[in-house]
Amino acid sequence: xxxxxxxxxxxxxxxxxxxxxxxxxxxxxxxxxxxxxxxxxxxxxxxxxxxxxxxxxxxxxxxxxxxxxxxxxxxxxxxxxxxxxxxxxxxxxxxxxxxxxxxxxxxxxxxxxxxxxxxxxxxxxxxxxxxxxxxxxxxxxxxxxxxxxxxxxxxxxxxxxxxxxxxxxxxxx
Numbered sequence: 001x002x003x004x005x006x007x008x009x010x011x012x013x014x015x016x017x018x019x020x021x022x023x024x025x026x027x028x029x030x031x032x033x034x035x036x037x038x039x040x041x042x043x044x045x046x047x048x049x050x051x052x053x054x055x056x057x058x059x060x061x062x063x064x065x066x067x068x069x070x071x072x073x074x075x076x077x078x079x080x081x082x083x084x085x086x087x088x089x090x091x092x093x094x095x096x097x098x099x100x101x102x103x104x105x106x107x108x109x110x111x112x113x114x115x116x117x118x119x120x121x122x123x124x125x126x127x128x129x130x131x132x133x134x135x136x137x138x139x140x141x142x143x144x145x146x147x148x149x150x151x152x153x154x155x156x157x158x159x160x161x162x163x164x165x166x167x168x169x170x171x172x173x
Contacts, residue, residue: 004042008035044108058102065099065137066091069130072107076114076126083118086125092132099137113141121145 011032014020020028050056073089080087110128117126124144131138148156 117143
C-alpha cells in the first residue's frame with residue numbers, strides 16, 4: 001500500500017495549497033477520494049484473505065448508534081429516490097446512544113445489504129428496521145425486490161456469487 005499512501009499524502013498536501021485554482025482543487029479532491037476508495041477495496045480483499053485463513057480480528061470500539069444509522073439512511077435515500085422506490089427507516093425508541101461494535105464491519109454489512117436491496121428492487125420499497133431488546137440490536141433490511149430463488153439459498157453466503165435468476169444475471173457488479 002506504500003505507493004497509494006504516497007499518492008494520498010501528496011493529494012492532502014496539495015489540498016492545503018491556497019494558491020491552487022478551483023478546477024485543480026476539484027481534480028485533487030477526486031484523486032484523494034478515489035485513492036481512499038482504492039484503500040477500502042484493498043482492505044476488503046485483505047479482509048477476505050483473513051476470513052479465509054480464520055484470522056480476522058474484530059475491532060470493538062464505541063459507536064454512537066443512532067447517528068451512525070442516520071448516516072446510513074442519508075447515504076441511501078438519494079439512490080432509492082432516483083429509482084422511484086419508497087425508502088423507510090423504522091427505529092426503536094429505546095435504542096442505546098452508544099454501543100461497542102466494529103464500526104467498519106457493521107458499515108460494510110449494511111452497505112452491502114442495502115445496496116443489494118436497492119439493486120434488485122425495481123418497484124416498491126426498501127426498509128431498514130432496527131429493534132432493540134435484551135441488549136441486542138436487531139437490524140433488518142427488507143425490500144419488495146425479486147428475492148432469492150430457493151435453489152440459490154445455499155449459495156447466498158458464498159463469496160463472489162450471484163443469484164441464478166435472469167434479472168440477477170443482468171445486474172452489474
